[in-house]
Amino acid sequence: MTHTQSGVLLDIHTSALAGMGSMPRHFERWAALAADDHHPDADLSEELFRSLLVDGDDALAALWSRHLTAWDFAEDPQWGAGSQARTDERRAVVYERLRFGTGLRKVLDEVVPVAQMPGATVITRDFTPWYTAERAAARSFYWTAYEQKLRDKGWPDAAIASLDQASRAVVERLTDPEQPSARQAKGLVVGYVQSGKTANFTGVAAKAIDAGYRLVIVLGGTLNLLRAQTQRRLDMELIGQENILRGADVMDIDSLVGVDYVGDDEDWPEFVRHGGRPSTLGAFDIERLTTRDNDYKSLSQGIRALEFEKRVPTRPLHDPANLHHAAARILVVKKNKAVLTKLVKDLKQIHGILGELPALIIDDESDQASVNTSDPKKWERGSTERTAINGLISKLLGLLPRAQYVGYTATPFANVFIDPGDDMDIFPSNFLISLPRPAGYMGVQDFHDLDSPVPVEERTYANSQEKAHVRGIYESTGDRLQEAMDAFVLSGALKLYRADHGVPDAAFRHHTMLAHESVRQDDHADLALRINSMWHQAGYSSAVGHARLAALWEADFAPVSSAQASGLPSPPSYDELRPYVHSARQRIGSGGQPVIVVNGDTDRYFDQLDLDFDRTPNVWKILVGGTKLSRGFTVEGLTVTYYRRTTQQADTLMQMGRWFGFRPGYRDLVRLYIGREEPFGRDKFVDLYEAYEAVCRDEETFREQLAQYAVLVDGQPQVAPAQIPPLVAQHLPWLKPSARNKMFNAELVEIRSPGRPIEPASYPLNSAVTKRNTERWRPLLHALNTTPVAFSNPPDNSSTLTRTFTALTGIVTHGELLSVLSQLEWDRPRYFDPHLAYLRQLDGTLAQVDDWLLVSPRLTSDKRVDASVLGSAPLSLVRRSIQAGKSSFGRIASVEHRTAAQRLIDKAATGGSTQIGSGTGVALVYPVVEGSSFGSVQSAVHNGTADSSKIVMAFTLIPPRSAASGDRRLVRFRAKNSRFMDDATVPITASP
Structure with missing residues (x-):
């Protein structure tokens, strides 16, 4: 096939895919329509299409990569037949709608493999859907330019599609900028340290201004340098050359007075170019009220810079007739009291229009200029700077009744989230979005x-x-x-x-x-x-x-x-x-x-x-x-x-x-x-490395919890943002609302874990309490047989070898295990209660659990110490360290032991296990000595017998998969005060 013929086919495919809109359709028909006018004799066969892909037609492959990836990432589309995004099942649905044959499907899968990566985790309150795919496609001037800029920078299609979906998840939970009534939404977006949060909020800003938001305020750090970096990034990748120049001629030095970047920034040629002033291209301009070198200042040209002209004066600004013809204003301001005070002062002088103005406040590093959450004493004392900044943000929200607040942070436990009592005005009461770990990070x-x-x-x-x-x-x-x-x-x-x-x-x-x-x-x-x-x-x-x-x-x-x-x-x-x-x-x-x-x-x-x-x-x-x-x-x-x-x-x-x-x-x-x-x-x-790992494990566990509880049940969220603080408190027990006269309103009542590990870590280390807890384990320890049993994990991606270990085992009834667990004392009162509430229902109320397989693994290390605990058979003592700055251990069960236990549970659920039945759970039991040195273990043993005051009986439980409720909910909360159902905190003195 000639180069010209290949180009013709590319044009046809481009037109056909564009004509389909946001959903895959019968491709042959759309290609025929696209070819009809200019190329009626074009070869549209699958054989030619397939051969071009096999021969390495990069342009055709790139075109299909963009579209297939976009369809792969679409969240709950009407055409998706219930398939999950980024799965082989979704791709199969796409191919079926395109009516592609087996041969072409196989080649496309090789050229554009499915990006099987997680999406954003969303914890949300109910909201009214408004940001539909059709509405987003109808007005996408700045998002399209930003998307192309990322592609020019070398971003792969999967990364762009992931950003597209994650930024859409934010924008669709904001208020419709066109709606008649004013409403504010507040949310938090949690990313990873240095993982591209700026890219996400740039995408959010692009989509928001396309949709109709006309004032965007970005709070960009506490230093001029950081603010300027954020300004430059937005100028380069979103706002673009034409909006920066505002009609100035780059060849006329006199007209460039006061224009930044031109002549002193070597990357100026890389700034987005729209091909003309956006207002002349059917879109709207963006006016910058801050520049690279200048933070927000009292407006030298008067308040007119913040005035919005209406095409139809008798209608409000948020009316579509006015909104989509008005220029947008963007400010990137430092989180500084003086700067924000000037902005608040200027906004106060604008009368009337503020109530009609859809605005978006993006707070980068939203827990910055605040307390250090790793220092409880400082946290409890509060921070003057935090109070000043939060007070000014609250004033902005008060002046802008249509303003939406979105905080960004890399710390899931950011105090702006876990501390709603500090300032209710910016608590993310509407949504929390945890971004996926990006590729290449x-x-x-x-x-x-x-x-x-x-x-x-x-x-x-x-x-x-x-x-x-x-x-x-x-x-x-x-x-x-x-x-x-x-x-x-x-x-x-x-x-x-x-x-x-x-x-x-x-x-x-x-x-x-x-x-x-x-x-x-x-x-x-x-x-x-x-x-x-x-x-x-x-x-x-x-x-x-x-x-x-x-x-x-x-x-x-x-x-x-x-x-x-x-x-x-x-x-x-x-x-x-x-x-x-x-x-x-x-x-x-x-x-x-x-x-x-x-x-x-x-x-x-x-x-x-x-x-x-x-x-x-x-x-x-x-x-x-x-x-x-x-x-x-x-x-x-x-x-x-x-x-x-x-x-x-x-x-x-x-x-x-x-x-x-x-x-x-x-x-x-x-x-x-x-x-x-x-x-x-x-x-x-x-050990800084191990301490860092422990902190990161806490964060990853919390992210996993969010993903687990974000799954909708019967179309409704299992967890609302106001109910998250009790989950955070599971990890960092000292966190509490800073206002002493407030308390969290949501109380975690039950955590259901069918087929999933339950691994408490907050054990008391007081010797008297430890001894009492260990004594309570006596009947279960004596249920362990004296003959070790072999367990094995087959080869997998991480090892080509079969890994084995031995353990002492025993069978106990559910009642026997529950009797012991119910008596245990914890470092924090009621710490284990949500799990106990679930386990107590497994006697037939929720589901029937017959018995439990106790597994006490034997270590293979040369430094192993075996000892009898309360007259039991000799057990392998294990060392575990309390996490730095916390009162809990890190992970209790080893990877190999938990993998083997999980395999038993999974096989039993499908009837493939000969070791346990479908109604049997597995309990990994460890006699733990606190400390990271070998000497700490030796000091806990005398003449082959362990000192029960130094032995923490730690455990990991995996209930059978059958131990599930009919409603499929995994968590249950109750409000301490039902009059404040939607509030994260309530006054302690409030009567129910």
Whole structure:
């Protein structure tokens, strides 16, 4: 087929797909209609279509990738026949509607595989649907431009479709900007640390202004630098050149006075171009009331800048006749009392129109300028700055009755969410949206072997994220600072090598290392001086220095890159890399200063640093800092992190996770040097790595809970946003409404877990209580047989080997188990009650559970300690540590044990188990000694008998799948005060 014929077919397919609108239809008919006028003789056969795809017609493949992916991601479309988004079943529905044959389906699946990734999790109150696919398609000027910009930046179709759906989930829960009555909606969007939240709220802003929102206020950080970065991002990817120029001629210097970017920003050519002023193209203009260099100021041209002209003066602004012809205004303002006070003052001078104005307030880092949730005492005291900012946001909401508030955060436990008592005006009472982990993102799963079934001794650079990226700093290994700096130089050389061998070098523009040892500014100066001295003594141009780098290359970087990034160019030897080491050293040491200290929190401080990653061509430096780097300020190109604390402090763990983010082209080069506790040590230091993992597990568990409870039952939500705080309190017990005269109104009554693990972790460590709890386990411990039973897990994606372990087992009735669980005391009163409420119904009220298989696993470690507990057969004692800053353990059951137990439950549900019946649950039982050192276990045993005051009998229960209710609800709440059903908090003194 000729190139011209291929182009003709592409035109026909493009027209046919465009004609279908938002749903797949009989493709042959639509293609025939598209070809009829100009190409009546075109070959529209599936055979030709299939052969072009097989031969690598990129344009045709790209066209179908966009449309198939969009249909794959569509949430609950009317044409979807009940299929779930991003599944093979959905794709099959699409093919059926297109009437495609088997051969073409197979080729399309190979060219455009289904992106089987999770969607956004939405916890919501009921809302009136208004943002339909048809309405979104009818007005999509700025969203279409933004979508194309992302495609030009190299975003894959699946990532764009995911953003499309996630941003739609926000916009559709806002109020219809055209509706006659005024109503506010408030929500929270939870992303991951440095995972692209800005992209989401840019998409939300694009869709919102297309839909009719005419005032958008973005609260963009507490520093001018951060505010300017947000402004630039919106200007570049959403607002565009024509709106910035406002008619100015780029060739006329005089007309460019006061216009930012032109002439001083090398990326100006990359700013979105609409092809003309949007108002001349059938859309509407966007007027900026802030610029890159200027935050909001009292309007020099008077209040007219905020006046909205009406095409039909007798109708309100929100009437469609006026709304879609009015220009939109966008402000990106700093979260600063003086700035927000000016804005509030100016808005107060506008009379009448504010009640008609659909407005959107986007609060980036919505828990910033607020208390530190890792410090309960500070949290309880409150914060003057937080009160001032929240008060001004509340005033904005009061002045704008049609304003919608959407907060963005990377912390699921953000106090703006969990602390509704602090300021009810911005509590996300309407929706909470948890964004999915985006493709290409390096997060906790990429630095920790969470739930990996691969035994520690079998882990390699290929199957272990910890081995690939984490380098522990132990007392016995020294501080490893020189090695970390060598890794920084070496990884920089590898980036330059890759840029020279075909890898786009845009991702390598910046190259940074972060060193953090203390929160004290004096310590930062000392560390910076030390690193400077080490740099000048490192000898990177000497034989000694090259020998050291060559050894690190051979032992570390070469094997990791081979295992993790075999598709990227890699030098065959260090000699090939050596010239690039010289270039990397020159870049890092430019100006004679390889180190920059970043520990201030004022605009003046950051101005003198000259550390603007957007406007500086190349930042190749080692940054030394503390908590000032922890919020909002993104360290671009971060490749090596040196994070070491020498005390028991663990207060900034989540905020200091700067090693998370997107690392295109160099994720295999990322290294985390982090403080570790010596194996079997004396608990002298906090194991920062394990502490961080524990905090991240809490977050992931909470996200999993949200996803589980977000499933609609009979079309209704199981959980409303106001009912989430009690779930959060399961993880962080000290959280409570800050106002002492308020309490959470929602009380968690029951958690149902058919076929799912129940694993409490908040055990009391008081020796007297521990001893009482252990004594209560006596009848169950004596039910364990003395002969070990073998369990196995077959090979899977993580291991080609069958993994086995042995355990003591026994069968007890449901009543016997429930009798013990009902007597247990917990670190927090009523902590286990929601689970007990469920378990008590499994005697036939909710579903019948006959009995439980007790499983007490035996450890295989050489350091294993077996001991009798209250006269039982010898049991393997296990070590578990209390999470840093909390009162609970991390995970109790090991991955292999829980996997085996889950397999028993799953097989029993389908009648495939010979070990247990469909009415039997599994209880993993562990005699736990608190502490991370081997000595703590030894001290709990005397003459083969465990001291019951030092043994915490911990457990994980997996009820049978049959233990489910007919209504399929997994949680049940009750309101403490029924007069305030929709309120997150109520006055303690309020009578029911």
